[in-house]
Amino acid sequence: MNASSAKPAAPAPALRRLPAVLLLVATLATAAAYLRATLELPYPELADPLGPKIFPILVSGGLFLCALLMVVDLWRTRDGRVPVLLEGNQPFDLRSTLMVAGITAWTALYFFVFERAGFVLSTAVFLAGLMSVFNAGHRVANLCTAAGFTIGAWVLFTRVLSVRLPQGILPF
Amino acid sequence: MDAFDHLLHGFSVAAQPLNLAYVFLGCLLGTVIGVLPGIGPAAAIALLLPITYGIEPTSSLIMLCGIYYGAMYGGSTTSILINTPGESSSVMTALDGYAMARSGRAGAALAISAIASFVAGTISVVLLSLLAVPLAGFALKFGPAEYFTLMLFAMTSVAALTGPSLAKGLLSMFLGLMFATIGIDLQSGQQRFTFDLPELQDGIGFIVVVVGLFAIAEVFSGLEDLLKGRSEIIRMSGSLWLTREEWRRSVMPILRGTGIGFFKGVLPGAGATIATILSYSVERMLSREKAKFGTGMIEGVAGPEAANNASTGGAMVPLLTLGVPGSGSTAVLLAAFIMYGLQPGPLLFEKRPDLVWGLIASMYIGNLVLLVLNLPLVGVFVRLLYIPIGLLLPMVVSISAIGIFAVNGNIFELYLALGFGVIGYVFRKLAVPVAPLVLSLVLGGMMEQSFRQAMTISGADPGVFVRSPICISLLAASVLALSIPFVAPLLRRLVAQPAAA
Amino acid sequence: MERIDASQLQCSPPPRARRAVSSTFGATLVATGTVLAAALPAPAAAQPAFPDRPLRLIVHVPPGGALDFTARVVGSKFTETLGQPVLVENRAGAGGIAASELVSKALPDGHTLLLSTSTSHGVAPVLYRKLPYDAFRDFTHVSLVAVLPALMAINADLPAKTVKEFIALAKAKPGGFLFASAGNGSGPQLMGEQFKLATGVPMTHVPYKGAAAAVTDIASGQVQVMFDSLPSLISQVKAGRLRVIAALSEKRAALFPDVQTMAEAGYPSVEGAIWTGLSGPAGLPASVVDRLAKESARMVAMPDVQERFAGVGGTATFLGPAAYVDFIRRENRKWAEVIKASGAVPD
CATH class of the missing domain: 3.40.190.150 (Bordetella uptake gene, domain 1)
Structure with a gap:
């Protein structure tokens, strides 16, 4: 139903199908790596009748089955129709990908100093940084929000609810 | 039948001003901490347990129940507003609740989730006081073989959540099962796929995955929309309150969800989660607009929310009557009982009726307090959505970090959550559903382990899975659930053909 | 009791x-x-x-x-x-x-x-x-x-009242008994292995995630025995579904004065x-x-x-x-x- 109702492909059909092909490749690679890791597990001398490998082997079989379903879908739509696999997809673009990579790096840095510098310092800096990029032009409001949220959360969780957060290098 | 006398007595205990204050305090604290992404009732009780040390046992347990309910509601709130479930049993709420919020009906979604919780909680307390003793032995009938068949049945419902492409839905499910095998294998004691990292020995926590796939992925795509100037400010459409139409559509899902929730809650294990999955699939099955599920159907919020809350009452049955914890949250409650020198079990009903019935009554009062507390707060919560995205989403990252760090104090889990955030972002781009991954992560581990326990107990005889009536009926239900998607169109064609001819 | x-x-x-x-x-x-x-x-x-x-x-x-x-x-x-x-x-x-x-x-x-x-x-x-x-x-x-100190607790439907009776029962059963534990490498498992070594009784290990699930399955009779400390066992012991038949300590347990120690039963090496x-x-x-x-x-x-x-x-x-x-x-x-x-x- 879904495949037949799809419109003829937009500009470059081969390129449009690329995400689906990449998903297939990633699925195959995951399934193969997982199966390999399972087979490499040492077999314990003492174990239950089934042992620790059967279930992971079945799961990797399931992953291969998914790959097979994807191949069938791609094969059926080789005439340029849109595969079911691509339904609901959003295109990737360089700018967003770079942005996500940037936020990931900034967040990783935040987590890296989370315990070392302490919650208050790391969070205030992290928030102020992100906000100044994504809410540009409101410098005072951003700084106030970052500081206010950080201190409010710190007081609420550590002082009122006795939830532990890293204190770090600040004396309080 | 003096259960009602006992219940009345229980109310007189629970309604003492001090105990009322503890229920209120518990609900309030529970809501506050339950709003942290990834922190559900079990984690909230565990985190706040130390606060109750030093209070008189009855009051302390009453307060813990308040925390339980408050955290549950707090989890629903984050599911709806920022697409981050607090625990596995509010994953289903996020599907349509968040979609409702995106289309300006956050107020209605929050209100119906409070109302559904209240109605379900009320009914389940009544059921609990009537059925606690008759149902007592049921949990003991569930051995590993029965668990396995129950998990199998639950997985068939998860598989049905796939969306347009079967391949992508199954991929998500099998990836969840794959992540569930990471860690020390319970049966053989062997490390599987841990890469010699001690942090992975206990497996990948649900909190880490759900915060990554839901909250952090949401931050990525939200900021991407902002970057492209696509993010429209969500306009509240209509009143904060429910429309007459929304009321009408919610009544039956709430009642059905309550029934499913209570009886699933009685079963130990992942009762609440399975109940919400079942309630959601039942509502979708019964709906005439199946395809619209996932786009903001109020039935998809009302049913699972009722099921979730009713299962709390159900889960109290094995806890109070047998001392068997039915869920992560009741396991923590059990620990609290034991710490106070109280052993749940039939004797507790005889020896400390004031405590048991006081507890049951305060569960009811807790529901009421939540409703009173939260309905006025709906307006406040909804205003959160007015915060500029560029300010709100960074704060979501920090709140997520607090939530994860508070539970185990482990920085490694923060990195892991960030990794799952990237995966979640890619999944979103490729329209791979994430709910099956999260749910099969929760259920998969139990499924494998109970299968192997059953095989050890039976001496490697697979016949153990067809020996009890419970197993047989659950297996039959699984086969039925799997075949419905194939059989239903056939039947429809059979019915349609004579009409066409 | x-x-x-x-x-x-x-x-x-x-x-x-x-x-x-x-x-x-x-x-x-x-x-x-x-x-x-x-x-x-x-x-x-x-x-x-x-x-x-x-x-x-x-x-x-x-x-x-x-x-x-x-x-x-x-x-x-x-x-x-x-x-x-x-x-x-x-x-x-x-x-x-x-x-x-x-x-x-x-x-x-x-x-x-x-x-x-x-x-x-x-x-x-x-x-x-x-x-x-x-x-x-x-x-x-x-x-x-x-x-x-740990205790040895068995399903209360078993007729054994002492360690000796339990051993006789276990040896008579083809395939032997099952003992539960709170996971591989946990105390209950090691004490079970210790008991097997000392007595030569055939028993198979069934690990559970945590003591609560293990105790539930002993109460229902899926598994027969577990060695653990009192907090995990107490609720089912008091409900009458589990029976304590031995203390794995030097002296008898204060809460179970009638239950003999492993040493009294003849197995002083079983202790935990x-x-x-x-x-x-x-x-x-x-x-x-x-x-x-x-x-x-x-x-x-x-x-x-x-x-x-x-x-x-x-x-x-x-x-x-x-x-x-x-x-x-x-x-x-x-x-x-x-x-x-x-x-x-x-x-």
Whole structure:
């Protein structure tokens, strides 16, 4: 139903199908790596009748089955129709990908100093940084929000609810 | 039948001003901490347990129940507003609740989730006081073989959540099962796929995955929309309150969800989660607009929310009557009982009726307090959505970090959550559903382990899975659930053909 | 059996509750949480420099349960006697490795302490091939605090009333009995293996995730027997679904005076317990160790502390620094032998 109702492909059909092909490749690679890791597990001398490998082997079989379903879908739509696999997809673009990579790096840095510098310092800096990029032009409001949220959360969780957060290098 | 006398007595205990204050305090604290992404009732009780040390046992347990309910509601709130479930049993709420919020009906979604919780909680307390003793032995009938068949049945419902492409839905499910095998294998004691990292020995926590796939992925795509100037400010459409139409559509899902929730809650294990999955699939099955599920159907919020809350009452049955914890949250409650020198079990009903019935009554009062507390707060919560995205989403990252760090104090889990955030972002781009991954992560581990326990107990005889009536009926239900998607169109064609001819 | 009723087990919290609520500290704890207590004036201003800020006591289990309970008792008593709040931190997981590693790398000034236990220091050092620390070289062990001896509990439908009857029954059953545990490498498993080695009874191990699930399956008869401390067993024992047939301790259990010990049954080598103690990072100054050991000895002698441990089937037991190290070494040797002889090595 879904495949037949799809419109003829937009500009470059081969390129449009690329995400689906990449998903297939990633699925195959995951399934193969997982199966390999399972087979490499040492077999314990003492174990239950089934042992620790059967279930992971079945799961990797399931992953291969998914790959097979994807191949069938791609094969059926080789005439340029849109595969079911691509339904609901959003295109990737360089700018967003770079942005996500940037936020990931900034967040990783935040987590890296989370315990070392302490919650208050790391969070205030992290928030102020992100906000100044994504809410540009409101410098005072951003700084106030970052500081206010950080201190409010710190007081609420550590002082009122006795939830532990890293204190770090600040004396309080 | 003096259960009602006992219940009345229980109310007189629970309604003492001090105990009322503890229920209120518990609900309030529970809501506050339950709003942290990834922190559900079990984690909230565990985190706040130390606060109750030093209070008189009855009051302390009453307060813990308040925390339980408050955290549950707090989890629903984050599911709806920022697409981050607090625990596995509010994953289903996020599907349509968040979609409702995106289309300006956050107020209605929050209100119906409070109302559904209240109605379900009320009914389940009544059921609990009537059925606690008759149902007592049921949990003991569930051995590993029965668990396995129950998990199998639950997985068939998860598989049905796939969306347009079967391949992508199954991929998500099998990836969840794959992540569930990471860690020390319970049966053989062997490390599987841990890469010699001690942090992975206990497996990948649900909190880490759900915060990554839901909250952090949401931050990525939200900021991407902002970057492209696509993010429209969500306009509240209509009143904060429910429309007459929304009321009408919610009544039956709430009642059905309550029934499913209570009886699933009685079963130990992942009762609440399975109940919400079942309630959601039942509502979708019964709906005439199946395809619209996932786009903001109020039935998809009302049913699972009722099921979730009713299962709390159900889960109290094995806890109070047998001392068997039915869920992560009741396991923590059990620990609290034991710490106070109280052993749940039939004797507790005889020896400390004031405590048991006081507890049951305060569960009811807790529901009421939540409703009173939260309905006025709906307006406040909804205003959160007015915060500029560029300010709100960074704060979501920090709140997520607090939530994860508070539970185990482990920085490694923060990195892991960030990794799952990237995966979640890619999944979103490729329209791979994430709910099956999260749910099969929760259920998969139990499924494998109970299968192997059953095989050890039976001496490697697979016949153990067809020996009890419970197993047989659950297996039959699984086969039925799997075949419905194939059989239903056939039947429809059979019915349609004579009409066409 | 009637003697083990709720009154004995309930006696623990109320006295504490009264005391706690009457003190400023307790009230503050209830109202605003532990940390605020730091702001209260410390009762003993003339203390030497050692506790000059709040202490952290790291526990390797989640809140609730017997081990966490011990930590809370130690925390609240030390808060009173040291004049600085002691904050209990739960760092759960992986046989206590994460918690132990954290403490082993902390600054050795006595402000970061570990609740060392039978799991983290009795079993883990001989169970895991590689640990990120050495159980002796990287720690200063201060004192033993409490011991909760294990019991042997069987499904109450079995006709056996003594260990001897149980062995006869197990040998008569084709395939033998099943024994449950709280996971591979857990205390209950090792004690089960110990029992197998000593008696030659055929038994198969069924691991569960945590003691609660294991006990439930013994209550329903899926599995026949488990060796564990009282807190995990008590609810089903009292409900009459589990029967305690032996104590794995030197003396009979106070709560089960009619139940014989393993030694009385003829198997003195079957012996096990959950125990907890205090440890700090390697290189704690001698003055700090002395102070902590002194406070810990004082605490263990307090009647209300003894009463509270008795309530969960244990005894508050003090051993000083040197004796505690010997105790840990003895435990290590014992479990190493069991693990080697039974082949129950997970990794």
